[in-house]
Amino acid sequence: MSRSAIAEEIVEQAAEWQVLLSSHAGTVGERQALQARYEAWKHARPEHAQAAGRLERLIGDVRAATCTPVLADAGQQALAAGRRVVRRHGKARRMAGAALLALAVAVPAAWLPLQHYSLGMLLADFHTQPGAWRTVRLADGTSLTLGSASAANYRYDAGRRELELVQGQLMVDVAKDASRPFTVVTPEARITALGTRFAVTRHEGMTELFMLESEVRVQAAGTPAVPGLVVRGGQRVRIWADRVGAVQPLDVVAAGNYWHDRRLVVDDMPLPQVLDLLARERPGLVSFDRQALARYSVSGVLDLGDPERAMQLLATSFPIRVRSFGPWLIRIDPMQENPPPG
Template sequence: MNPPQDRTQDCGRLAAEWLVRLSAEENPAEKARIESAFAAWKRADPRHAEAAHRLESLLGQIVALREDDSPPARAILDRAQSVFAPKRRTRRAITLALAIGAVGLSAGLAAHGPGLARLTADIATAPSEWKTVTLADGSRLTLRHGAAVNVRMNATSREVELVSGEMLADVARDIDRPFLVTTPDGRIRALGTRFIVSRRTGQTELFMLHSRTEARASDFAIPARIVSAGQGVRITPAAIEPLDSIRPSDLEADWRPPRLVANDRPLPEVLDALGKYRCGGLHYDREALSRIRVFAVLPLDDNDKALDLLQDSLPGLRVNRSVPCWTTVKPARPG
């Protein structure tokens, strides 16, 4: 088995590839050979060793959680199982999914603060991923920059808790059920409107694109503030501060779904770009795909749709997504 090549992938993903090979190999002699090659790879570059140590440490924590019967530990494992290792998969597939998923999980925990809240969120994106979801009431949320949200809806209210990252909300009008966005810093109340909310440590920023909202700090003794289109505020637990006026059209442009325009580009270059927006990246043989040219406009906020479009437009291409966070792309026939 050939060792992973230092392509454009980061060291964390390469370390995950090595661990996947080790977990999947059942032949003792071949496993020993892979272990030796993995050790050589770690010695070749301090960054390799650091990435492998981080990933092995994280997987060790997952193993430790299995021995912890506390509710938080069970919540983490249940969430990881549902996201990275759905039921009815083989043990090998589960091991592979957890190893690759742990790369994104490790980055998420490092970049976005409290790990439990993010890991157990209803909807989450990787730092470079875009995702648009339609809620049960017809409202649409576009998430990016490692966003994570919890959604709670019932007969009398609609609430979205922004745990981390950035979110564009297109709120469906419902006069009987106010739409609330909450963070540890405060609360935003809207009816039918469009606005951007970003969550950073110790503060929440709100930018209004259409209509208006009511912003409150978590200290309800602070007077509420009405925020209209073209205005922005910074919300902290004890204050609501105005930001510079904005041009909604400028922010709208920044939130238009990103696209990749491929006009006679080699397929590996296109896959490099798409891989940045996918959990676990994309795995393929550059040389085997180097002669395939792409003429397409692909959405970067819907990775599965982009891969489907590629597969439909290139009959000789096969995309395998049978294991979470491990996607392979290869020609249908050798050569």
């Protein structure tokens, strides 16, 4: 058996042990026997101890912070997901995936802030938590800024510079290198830099490009044979897997304020889209009926640094009710209209 196959087995076994230990509901004697078997497995090989130790430390830290009871039902779901993760990712990411999945089993309430983010996000080369923005310098000198709850993978070698936007939004100030084109890819789009600064946002089934400076070439992912569309500074465009939309004008000053001052400037933007952007800026879930709120459009300036206050401000301008249920859930509903007089 190859070394990588052994590594996959160890990661999966460590996750399986955490599932078993967390979900076992037998007698005290049975639990002690299971614990003894786990200890024997852990000390059988150094690799076992390393994998088990990482999982134990992560679970122990979060348990201490949350004091959450264990729920056995999450066990089989986490184990099934863990098997998918160890087949798809390299060694380091398989270990991280197993740790996260075991955490979901051992401390279910700790999973709530993470549940509407994909494993792809959590295992990415670069990612941010809700409310956190991050700027990093890539190996080629390019400056990458990730917005809240965003993630990206970077592939860099002698012939290419490719940034995969997994989730959320990013802005890049591209370092010049004529021998290696710089490309941002999503499931819907391939965006090749011909200049410097631009931003990209992923929506469900659609990618949006904001051109701040210079120009890029854009292709829909599903139509690689179609010549790319050149998009220039002061323009924006939406891209679906099968087509590139019409080029629209972009307010470069407002876009700059968004990335530099975390101020959201909107002009006739549908309320559900505004709520999506605000929801990225906080942990947990913002729940609302998109169809019921789609008739409202927002124009104004909102502070992304305080999304809860921004939502309450929207409630003073629109007939909506904003309710908080603890730190992890906000529910937004349209106010009931008064019935016509009979």
